[in-house]
Amino acid sequence: MLSLAVLISGRGSNLQAIQKNIESGILRDKARIAVVIASKADAAGLIFAKEHGLSTAVCPSESAALAALAGQPIDLICLAGYMRVLSADFVQKYAGRIINIHPTLLPKYPGLHVHEKVLAAGEKESGCTVHYVDAGVDTGKIIAQSRVPVLPDDTPELLAARVLAAEHILYAQVILQIAKGQSLTG
Numbered sequence: 001m002l003s004l005a006v007l008i009s010g011r012g013s014n015l016q017a018i019q020k021n022i023e024s025g026i027l028r029d030k031a032r033i034a035v036v037i038a039s040k041a042d043a044a045g046l047i048f049a050k051e052h053g054l055s056t057a058v059c060p061s062e063s064a065a066l067a068a069l070a071g072q073p074i075d076l077i078c079l080a081g082y083m084r085v086l087s088a089d090f091v092q093k094y095a096g097r098i099i100n101i102h103p104t105l106l107p108k109y110p111g112l113h114v115h116e117k118v119l120a121a122g123e124k125e126s127g128c129t130v131h132y133v134d135a136g137v138d139t140g141k142i143i144a145q146s147r148v149p150v151l152p153d154d155t156p157e158l159l160a161a162r163v164l165a166a167e168h169i170l171y172a173q174v175i176l177q178i179a180k181g182q183s184l185t186g
């Protein structure tokens with residue numbers, strides 16, 4: 001049973017997808033969310049977390065997040081829309097145990113406003129990436145990707161929604177593979 005910390009800053013739809021897979025999907029008996037850590041008190045994902053009986057902590061600073069993580073066994077830290085870059089010290093402390101989901105096919109389009117950039121570049125496909133977190137921005141080793149088409153009349157919002165649906169599937173799949181003791185890329 002993999003013990004997860006899920007770090008969020010906002011909506012928390014990836015958090016919801018992970019928890020729903022724990023309750024009644026592919027992560028059942030494979031993982032549990034030990035704590036949800038939000039960088040902001042108004043992160044909407046906190047409401048879902050509380051409704052589902054999850055332990056939550058609001059941690060505006062990295063030291064507060066470290067304190068919330070300390071004292072409980074955490075196997076894997078899942079960044080899910082967490083709008084903070086972790087320090088090298090944090091990354092080193094949990095080396096190889098922090099993953100993130102990003103809504104492009106990395107290494108293309110790290111950072112923010114990615115769907116606008118994908119459309120402006122005339123890409124024919126996009127997707128999402130789950131990767132290990134290092135001290136850079138969206139630079140860590142790629143674990144798995146899922147592809148979606150870019151359609152002729154796409155807007156950033158339409159593309160974001162298509163990618164997000166793929167994110168919700170991919171993140172749980174990667175957590176399952178890690179729970180089974182293997183990464184998707186070996």
Ligand code: GRF
Nearest residue numbers: 011012013014081101102103
């Ligand atoms: C997702 O698109 C994720 O890839 C990115 O931030 C967004 C978070 O959405 N890192 P949500 O909070 O999980 O709904």
